[in-house]
Amino acid sequence: MNWLAIRAIYLFEMNRIRRNLSQSVLAPIISTVLYFVVFGAAIGNRITEMDGISYGAFIVPGLVMLTVLTQSISNASFAIYFPRFTGTIYELLSAPVSYAEILLGYVGAAATKSLVLATIIMITATFFVPMNIQHPVWMIVFLVLTALTFSLFGFIIGVWADSFESLQIVPLLIVTPLAFLGGSFYSIHMLPPFWHTVSLFNPVVYLVSGFRWSFYGSADVSPSVSLGMTFVMLLVCLGIVAWIFKTGYRLRN
Template sequence: MNPRAVWAIYKMEMARAFRTVLQSIVSPVISTSLYFVVFGSAIGSRITEIDGISYGAFIVPGLIMLSLLTQSISNASFAIYFPKFVGSIYELLSAPVSYLEIIIAYVGGAATKSIILGLIILGTASLFVPLTIEHPFWMLSFLVLTAVTFSLFGFIIGIWAKSFEQLQLVPLLIITPLTFLGGSFYSIDMLPGTWRTVTLFNPVLYLVSGFRWSFYGKSDVSIGISLGMTVVFLLICIAIVAWIFRTGYRLRN
């Protein structure tokens, strides 16, 4: 392990985030605050409680998870795609840096930015609604695990993408709709039987449900299943990244 190489790449990624703080931090926080205003106030005035939790507080874990997923993918995918786009990726691949060190640096940088953003949004949410966190350890665990997992997923997208349009394709057309349909703003118990069954095939449901359980001790699916599904997706992403570097998929040419 070459800690200097890891730290150099990691520091470069963090510096890029602080240079674009309006885009990286301020914009997502403002967007999430608008969700609180629209959903928490307008819709929350009509839906008083869900599972004994005020609607404004109920949607907080879902909104944090929405930002966490999209920002983790966006940060990691752009971080590895841009060197491909400008051609500097070949300098990195020819340097005395292992594939593991490259992954740790890029994914670590993307995950760190997403975790910081998630904590800022959590602090912002406390200004709008009263919050309780019954299981702070598991809340942080889900936050870190989800950020790392989807940063790896974004890393895969960044390598796969051949254009900026493809870079935005998966987050906009797949991840965001799955998050909205994964119980971020409602409990799946409110759905008809058929749609509830369909929703159980949405992997984002298990992330949102487990994260909400860490706040209020209540979830749509058991915490064990939520944690298990997250770990399975993490292992799948690790296997795909390992295959990419072993075969040189879209890196060598």
């Protein structure tokens, strides 16, 4: 394993946070504050508790997951698309660096950025609501697995996209709606039976539910099922990435 190559790719991508500090860090913090003002204050006055948890505290795991999903995809997709756009990807592919090392560098950096933002958001949330993490180890497990899974998914989008506009299609039209409909701001037990069943086909439900369980011990879906679904999504993304590298899909031409 060429750790120097991995480190070089990783540090290059991490430096983008420093160069775009306002966009990378401040924007998610401002968005989180706005969510608390709109959902926590306005709606929280009407819905005081949910599953025995104050509504403001209830939405914290959903906000963190929403940020991790969108930021992981955005960071990873742009990271691999830009070298394709400029043509520098061919220099990387011709270098003595394996596909696994390229993947570790790009996906590792994207996941790290998402985890940093998740930590900042949780710290920000403590200024609005009391935080209580009952299962901190499982919280970290769910957070890391989600960041890795959607960084891989973002890598796939970055390889597939043929323009900067294409990078936004899947996150805006698919991922964000699924996140909002995945129990980020409500419990799916509140839904009528038909829509409750439909929600179980939304993969984001399992991510949010498992992550919320790690905070409050309350979940819409069994934590073991949530963990299993997270692993399944991770394996599917790994399989697609392996196919991309094996066939050279949109990388070698």
